[in-house]
Amino acid sequence: MQTQAMTMNAPTDFEAQWDAIAWSDDFATGNAGIDADHRRLLALFNEFSLAVNAGKGDVVIRGVLDDLVDYTHYHFAREELLMQESDYPDYPRHKKMHDTFIRQVDDVGNHLSVGTELGAFLLSFLAKWLSGHILGADRHLGRYLERGGIEH
Numbered sequence: 008m009q010t011q012a013m014t015m016n017a018p019t020d021f022e023a024q025w026d027a028i029a030w031s032d033d034f035a036t037g038n039a040g041i042d043a044d045h046r047r048l049l050a051l052f053n054e055f056s057l058a059v060n061a062g063k064g065d066v067v068i069r070g071v072l073d074d075l076v077d078y079t080h081y082h083f084a085r086e087e088l089l090m091q092e093s094d095y096p097d098y099p100r101h102k103k104m105h106d107t108f109i110r111q112v113d114d115v116g117n118h119l120s121v122g123t124e125l126g127a128f129l130l131s132f133l134a135k136w137l138s139g140h141i142l143g144a145d146r147h148l149g150r151y152l153e154r155g156g157i158e159h
């Protein structure tokens with residue numbers, strides 16, 4: 008799957024318009040709860056993308072980013088609980104990916120005084136990370152949960 012955001016050369020290309028990431032069955036993990044969270048995450052990503060495309064100011068972009076980050080915290084906690092409850096063998100590695108992601112987004116968010124340049128940089132990073140993580144680590148987890156008959 009390719010999106011414009013993944014192929015752009017951010018941040019120097021921040022005049023560009025950023026594509027939304029549409030849900031596709033490729034993202035399905037086999038776990039309905041995780042998939043519902045991922046749909047919401049992508050919707051928040053798309054709101055962020057729209058705000059950047061529209062050239063919204065610092066306050067708006069910061070607000071949308073905060074929503075995305077808050078929801079990401081909530082979603083990661085849910086996935087991590089599922090992993091712990093199901094004795095998922097890859098839990099430490101997966102948890103580390105989550106922690107690193109949160110730290111990276113916090114770092115970027117804290118150091119730049121927003122504007123479209125920050126938006127473009129984050130969009131590129133988020134688009135790659137979210138799709139890569141869902142298609143890789145989360146689908147792996149989904150298959151494990153499916154095999155164990157764990158559905159929530």
Ligand SMILES: [Fe+2]
Nearest residue numbers: 086140144145
């Ligand atoms: Fe995950």
